[in-house]
Each structure stands twice: as structure tokens, then as C-alpha cells.
Amino acid sequence: MHNPYLPYPVRLAELRVETEDKNLRTFKFEFLNPGDEEKFAYMPGQFAELSVPGQGEIPIGIASSPTEKGHVLFTVNRVGQVSSYMHNMKEGDIMGIRGPLGHPYPLDKLEGKNLIIIAGGFAVTTLRSTIVWLLQPENRPKYGKITFVYGARNPGLLLYEDQWREWQKRDDIDVYVTIDREAPGWDGKVGFVPAVTKEVCPPPENTAAIICGPPIMIKFTQPVLEEAGFEPENIIMSLENRMKCGLGICGRCNVGPEYVCKDGPVFTLAQLNKLPREY
Numbered sequence: 001m002h003n004p005y006l007p008y009p010v011r012l013a014e015l016r017v018e019t020e021d022k023n024l025r026t027f028k029f030e031f032l033n034p035g036d037e038e039k040f041a042y043m044p045g046q047f048a049e050l051s052v053p054g055q056g057e058i059p060i061g062i063a064s065s066p067t068e069k070g071h072v073l074f075t076v077n078r079v080g081q082v083s084s085y086m087h088n089m090k091e092g093d094i095m096g097i098r099g100p101l102g103h104p105y106p107l108d109k110l111e112g113k114n115l116i117i118i119a120g121g122f123a124v125t126t127l128r129s130t131i132v133w134l135l136q137p138e139n140r141p142k143y144g145k146i147t148f149v150y151g152a153r154n155p156g157l158l159l160y161e162d163q164w165r166e167w168q169k170r171d172d173i174d175v176y177v178t179i180d181r182e183a184p185g186w187d188g189k190v191g192f193v194p195a196v197t198k199e200v201c202p203p204p205e206n207t208a209a210i211i212c213g214p215p216i217m218i219k220f221t222q223p224v225l226e227e228a229g230f231e232p233e234n235i236i237m238s239l240e241n242r243m244k245c246g247l248g249i250c251g252r253c254n255v256g257p258e259y260v261c262k263d264g265p266v267f268t269l270a271q272l273n274k275l276p277r278e279y
């Protein structure tokens with residue numbers, strides 16, 4: 001069995017600047033050792049510890065879908081020690097990834113349902129993974145209508161533009177991309193994510209919502225879904241508490257009795273309602 005503390009060595013194959021301020025970059029890694037890609041078998045919603053020798057490890061959501069073979073993607077915001085170091089890495093550099101960690105979105109349990117997928121800011125990463133997975137020809141027929149709401153403060157902060165513009169051309173997903181305020185050249189929606197959610201939300205019957213975003217967005221989107229009649233079991237969220245081991249051992253990420261790394265990071269609102277508001 002693979003030692004969960006041991007990172008898989010990976011090579012940085014491509015580094016892509018995502019946002020105008022250059023603070024978000026997508027790292028495309030390839031596994032160095034044959035067979036490691038199969039061992040790193042993941043599903044949308046899981047995360048990994050990105051491990052940089054001499055710098056540390058940081059938990060980052062997996063942005064690629066397991067259906068995208070040959071590489072794994074992470075989009076990293078430059079905030080502190082490890083993320084800043086990574087932003088200065090060059091293509092060809094070697095580092096480690098440890099995981100996959102945590103529970104994925106319960107896509108198997110959501111079969112047969114309509115889905116509304118709601119993303120704010122750069123928390124869209126694991127939802128990119130989810131949508132790429134859902135739109136695969138072998139997966140798409142298992143789900144009903146799919147609606148995607150994605151918002152950022154301004155157009156320069158939107159990630160994966162090529163991808164969601166392609167999704168907008170499809171007729172098997174409704175895509176609403178919004179920015180907070182009018183901006184020159186922007187021809188899409190304008191308004192905050194909760195307001196757009198209210199406008200485009202499908203009826204709650206047989207529908208589940210998956211939300212990932214900053215706490216302020218979640219705070220205002222959750223009541224929109226509840227008022228629309230969504231049951232807490234059908235509102236699914238991902239938490240981003242501070243973490244260290246990612247394995248349910250160090251106790252860094254607890255919310256009440258739950259370890260966000262091991263029991264989450266994906267929880268239903270029904271589960272979160274039973275926990276202290278420490279997230």
C-alpha cells in the first residue's frame with residue numbers, strides 16, 4: 001500500500017497565468033514514475049497536498065477531471081510561502097503531490113437529479129473538475145438539467161475562460177457567468193452570485209446544488225436556495241479550513257468532532273447544520 005505521507009514526484013509540464021493580476025496560475029503536472037497516475041485515482045471535489053521540498057505543503061483542490069488523462073491540474077493563488085515559491089517555478093521543475101485526500105462530491109448519489117453548480121472567485125477549481133467530468137459522453141446522460149453559475153469581481157479575475165466559453169456553446173449545460181459591476185468590453189451578466197442564482201435557479205424538486213466560494217458568497221447564496229425550497233440534504237458545499245496532515249491525524253482542521261480533511265471537505269448543509277459554526 002502507498003504510504004499516505006509520501007508525495008508522488010511530478011514534473012511541472014505547463015504553467016498558465018489565469019488572471020490579469022497574475023496572482024492565479026494553473027499548474028499542469030505529469031507524474032514522473034510510471035504507474036503513479038493510476039495510484040493517484042481521484043474524483044471531483046478531492047484535494048491534494050502540494051509538497052515543495054524545503055518550503056512546506058499546501059492543500060489545493062484538484063482542478064482537472066480524472067477523465068483528463070496524462071496530467072493533473074491545480075490552480076494556485078499566490079498568498080504566502082509555498083504558493084509564492086510555486087509561482088516562481090519553471091516548466092520542467094520537480095516537486096511532489098500527496099493524495100488524493102478527502103471525499104469527492106457525491107456524484108454517484110446525485111444520478112438522476114438536476115444540478116445547479118454555483119462558484120464564486122477562484123473556488124471554481126474543483127467545480128471545473130466536476131463539470132468536465134459531468135459533460136463526458138459516458139456521464140452526461142445520467143443527470144438531468146445542469147445549470148452553472150460562476151461569478152468573479154471583474155472579468156480579469158475569471159478563471160478557465162476558454163473552457164466556460166466552450167460550455168456556453170453547448171445545449172446540455174446552461175452557463176451564467178457574472179461579474180460584480182459593469183466593465184468595459186464585458187457582454188455577460190452583471191450582478192452578485194446570489195442574485196443570479198435566484199434568477200436562474202431550477203425548481204428544487206429532484207435538484208441538488210453544489211456550491212463553492214468565499215464565505216460571504218456562501219452566506220448569501222445559502223438562504224436563496226433555502227427560500228427556493230431546497231432541502232439541506234440537497235445543498236452540498238466544500239470547506240477550506242486550515243490543514244496540515246490532510247489525513248485526520250494532526251487535529252488542525254476540526255469543526256466540532258469532524259475532521260474537514262478526512263470527513264470532508266465536501267459536506268451537505270444537513271451535516272453542517274449539526275456542527276458548530278467554526279468554518
Ligand SMILES: Cc1cc2nc3c(=O)[nH]c(=O)nc-3n(C[C@H](O)[C@H](O)[C@H](O)COP(=O)(O)OP(=O)(O)OC[C@H]3O[C@@H](n4cnc5c(N)ncnc54)[C@H](O)[C@@H]3O)c2cc1C
Nearest residue numbers: 058059060061075076077079080081082083125240241242
Ligand atoms: C481543501 C482545500 C482546498 C484548497 N484549494 C485551493 C485551491 O484550489 N487554490 C488555492 O489557491 N488555494 C486553495 N486552498 C487554500 C490554500 O491551501 C492556502 O492558500 C495555502 O495553504 C496558503 O499557503 P502558503 O504557504 O502560500 O501561505 P502561508 O504562508 O501559509 O499563509 C499566507 C496567507 O494565506 C492564508 N492561508 C493559509 N492557509 C490557508 C487556508 N487553508 N485557507 C485560506 N487561507 C489560508 C493565511 O491566512 C495567510 O494570510 C485550499 C485549502 C483547502 C483546505
Ligand code: FES
Nearest residue numbers: 244246250251261
Ligand atoms: S489536517 Fe490534520 S487532521 Fe485535518
